[in-house]
Amino acid sequence: MTLAVANLSRPGLGPLSFTLEAGECRLLRGASGAGKSLLLRALADLDPNEGEVRLDGEAREALAAPLWRRRVAYLPAETGWWAEIVGEHLADRAGAGELLAALGLPEACLDWPVSRLSSGERQRLGLIRVLLLAPRVYLLDEPTAALDAPAAAAVEALVAARLAAGAVALWVTHDDAQAARLGGRQLFMRDGRLEEPGP
Amino acid sequence: MSEAASYVRLDFLDLAIAALLVLLNGGLSVALRLGIARHLAVAALRMVVQLALVGLLLTTLFRLVSPGWTALAALIMILVAGREIMVRQERRLRGLWAYGLGTGTMLAAASLVTVFALTTQISPEPWYHPRYALPLLGMILGNTMTGISLGLQTLTTSLVRERNAVEARLMLGATRQQALEHAVREALRSALMPIVNAMAAAGIIALPGMMTGQILAGVEPAEAVKYQILVMFLIAGGTALGAIAAVLGAGLRLTDQRHRLRLDRLAPPREN
Numbered sequence: 322m323t324l325a326v327a328n329l330s331r332p333g334l335g336p337l338s339f340t341l342e343a344g345e346c347r348l349l350r351g352a353s354g355a356g357k358s359l360l361l362r363a364l365a366d367l368d369p370n371e372g373e374v375r376l377d378g379e380a381r382e383a384l385a386a387p388l389w390r391r392r393v394a395y396l397p398a399e400t401g402w403w404a405e406i407v408g409e410h411l412a413d414r415a416g417a418g419e420l421l422a423a424l425g426l427p428e429a430c431l432d433w434p435v436s437r438l439s440s441g442e443r444q445r446l447g448l449i450r451v452l453l454l455a456p457r458v459y460l461l462d463e464p465t466a467a468l469d470a471p472a473a474a475a476v477e478a479l480v481a482a483r484l485a486a487g488a489v490a491l492w493v494t495h496d497d498a499q500a501a502r503l504g505g506r507q508l509f510m511r512d513g514r515l516e517e518p519g520p
Numbered sequence: 521m522s523e524a525a526s527y528v529r530l531d532f533l534d535l536a537i538a539a540l541l542v543l544l545n546g547g548l549s550v551a552l553r554l555g556i557a558r559h560l561a562v563a564a565l566r567m568v569v570q571l572a573l574v575g576l577l578l579t580t581l582f583r584l585v586s587p588g589w590t591a592l593a594a595l596i597m598i599l600v601a602g603r604e605i606m607v608r609q610e611r612r613l614r615g616l617w618a619y620g621l622g623t624g625t626m627l628a629a630a631s632l633v634t635v636f637a638l639t640t641q642i643s644p645e646p647w648y649h650p651r652y653a654l655p656l657l658g659m660i661l662g663n664t665m666t667g668i669s670l671g672l673q674t675l676t677t678s679l680v681r682e683r684n685a686v687e688a689r690l691m692l693g694a695t696r697q698q699a700l701e702h703a704v705r706e707a708l709r710s711a712l713m714p715i716v717n718a719m720a721a722a723g724i725i726a727l728p729g730m731m732t733g734q735i736l737a738g739v740e741p742a743e744a745v746k747y748q749i750l751v752m753f754l755i756a757g758g759t760a761l762g763a764i765a766a767v768l769g770a771g772l773r774l775t776d777q778r779h780r781l782r783l784d785r786l787a788p789p790r791e792n
Binding site: 386388391400 | 682687688689695776779
């Protein structure tokens with residue numbers, strides 16, 4: 322499983338080229354406004370952009386956009402909610418039980434109104450929505466920004482399990498301790514470009 | 521024609537007497553310094569001039585009974601109504617779409633319904649007789665215009681407001697149709713609200729204008745009611761057709777083939 326990006330660009334971004342190998346978690350770092358979220362949105366094909374993005378050699382244009390986004394899933398820093406009740410946002414309510422437990426959320430929260438959720442609960446439920454899709458690429462935009470240390474560790478463990486099964490992740494973090502825990506290679510962004518071009 | 525005999529003609533003296541009411545209010549405004557005299561006078565004068573011109577124009581068109589001139593008058597009405605739709609939008613589509621989408625869908629819906637009514641139900645001789653075609657088009661157009669402009673307004677404002685929610689669905693693999701479903705339904709509901717309310721209130725809370733006019737002109741109430749029911753159906757049909765086409769069209773324009781939300785195709789909000 323590889324994600325190969327070549328000459329990805331849009332206004333304010335790129336051109337960027339890099340490759341993520343199976344099981345890899347690449348950290349995406351850089352100051353606010355450096356273009357990290359623009360890059361993640363472009364990879365999920367949420368804004369018009371140019372360049373080549375291939376998943377296992379298959380170009381994204383070969384797939385319908387909704388199918389592409391299930392494989393290359395984006396978790397934004399601020400999650401969106403379109404229905405009143407939490408459970409209506411999950412593709413698979415029954416499958417969510419284990420994930421809820423792993424992230425320290427009560428199963429009853431699926432029947433709560435969205436307005437009752439704290440920002441940390443929203444962030445964890447947003448991640449569960451993404452995990453339920455079982456994507457091959459995880460584009461995570463500060464997924465633990467609103468979480469305390471134990472919850473952040475639980476998120477890291479869940480993602481690590483997916484990586485061990487062959488997925489890849491591009492993880493935005495401003496937290497140096499978390500970066501050290503996650504390890505691996507890093508991409509640094511400034512003004513929409515990579516500081517050190519990737520391989 | 522015993523019906524025509526019951527019709528009371530107005531002369532200019534009658535109008536002058538009625539105008540005294542406006543003058544009276546103007547006097548009150550000046551005396552109590554309410555500041556409405558000017559607005560009232562300008563609006564009253566405008567109304568008299570506009571209606572006198574329309575009366576003159578209709579008299580000429582009715583004498584000519586020409587398909588060409590009737591069509592031209594209809595087209596001008598539609599183009600002006602199209603501009604009105606555009607002006608009422610807080611967030612317009614960029615470029616020609618701002619005028620084109622509302623006007624195009626209204627042109628299609630209103631003319632389809634008007635021609636349908638003229639050729640199959642009312643059937644005057646000839647079918648395009650301006651005495652039937654223009655008032656009918658006017659009623660259908662006015663309501664279709666309101667419906668389309670409410671629908672577009674609701675769609676664009678709710679997509680801007682609910683951007684995160686719509687994009688959240690797209691991110692999780694929804695198609696653009698699924699992601700916009702909620703906003704489209706809300707837009708159509710608001711587009712059809714006025715005509716639904718008008719039908720619900722007809723006859724109980726309000727006597728519809730056309731029926732009232734016919735009764736004043738001496739038509740039997742039962743006959744006037746039949747006409748009003750016909751017109752209500754035509755208005756409901758035209759408004760729904762126009763609003764559905766405009767809202768779905770705007771939904772397509774504000775997304776793209778890669779199922780992205782394209783709010784960049786909206787012009788920036790206008791001042792005031």
